[in-house]
Amino acid sequence: MKVTVLGSGFAGRTLAGGLADLGHDITIGTRDVEATLDRTDPDRTGNPAYAVWARDFPDIGLAPFADAASDADLFVNATAGAGSIAALAEAGKANLAGKVLLDVSNPLEFSQGFPPNLFVNDTDSLGEQIQRAFPDTRVVKALNTMVGDVMTTPKSVAEGDHSVFISGDDAAAKRVVTELLTSFGWIDIIDLGGIQTARATEMMVKIRLLVMTSLGTPIFNFKIAR
């Protein structure tokens, strides 16, 4: 499958790498290709610069949002939440029309420090904002309740015995995403309903970041024990 991953940060790369390992044809979209490639220092959480990471994935392309988005079968939004709608607009409404968009972003707002607040919350969600801004795109929210490594390698935590949630208005699009999740090794995939239910998973950001602090590692996930 031809997949365009929008966002060259940690989540975007991890998803791109995971999808490439499964044999998909991946292009990463970024705002400014040169700036992304020129960075050499690790980011503030210690992840290597893009160019360093990319050495292990020579087949993954890097392109400006608009060019990366021309002919993909599936899009992934892994941009920072505050810039997601602008990035998707650069990718192009027409390019995204009719396509499935797996949205893994969260509406983080860091002005008050850590843990971040949400710039949209409870009575609306970033998933809904994206769906409203791109009404012809089939938005599916998933994987936004965990760190990148866990998204693509669920078996790395408790032998994969934990949960992922999906939200979206388009049943066929949710089937595409469910198949993708299954190919990553996900077993407990909980369909919450329409895109409005993304409010609930976006609101889990705060507990996830506090648990991360408490445990001293981001490598964990929520399981619905029953």
Added chain:
Amino acid sequence: MKVTVLGSGFAGRTLAGGLADLGHDITIGTRDVEATLDRTDPDRTGNPAYAVWARDFPDIGLAPFADAASDADLFVNATAGAGSIAALAEAGKANLAGKVLLDVSNPLEFSQGFPPNLFVNDTDSLGEQIQRAFPDTRVVKALNTMVGDVMTTPKSVAEGDHSVFISGDDAAAKRVVTELLTSFGWIDIIDLGGIQTARATEMMVKIRLLVMTSLGTPIFNFKIAR
């Protein structure tokens, strides 16, 4: 231990019953004793009327908030979130001074239907509002991320292999609550930090209620798989 449980609804009764089963001396506080005893119909979720439930717990007292609160060692706030501060005010600031208050409430707001929204959220929490209104009370938020049955009988779900979170500013008060949770059978008790971290657990209400709808049962809980 002498425990006053404020709130005669489902969560309050379940906690009262669970604590009585452990040998504690329990009084339930309610706004209007006569009205609580006069009800005969099950509530809207099918729980039996108070008087029917109380037949199984003849040793549990029922009293107005103020009288229930005179000499307890521990208080539990299991009132509806929208009425919690008023109920605690009736219980009496002086009665609550210096005492540990286990707060299991959530700031639910039902004007938009189901799932409810939160009347305080993200940048503040009901736990903090209570702590600010009763500065001499040692507020510990816990057990607000699950249904009543699971609070007192964690073993009823996945043999107890799931998680409970605690938030509070007073370390000794958190130890009291931790001991109580342990006596219910809780094993994975995750201390998130100060009362401010109650924001995170209160924000889990929405995902919990959506999962309840998706699974068709409230009998489940979050586990931090790691």
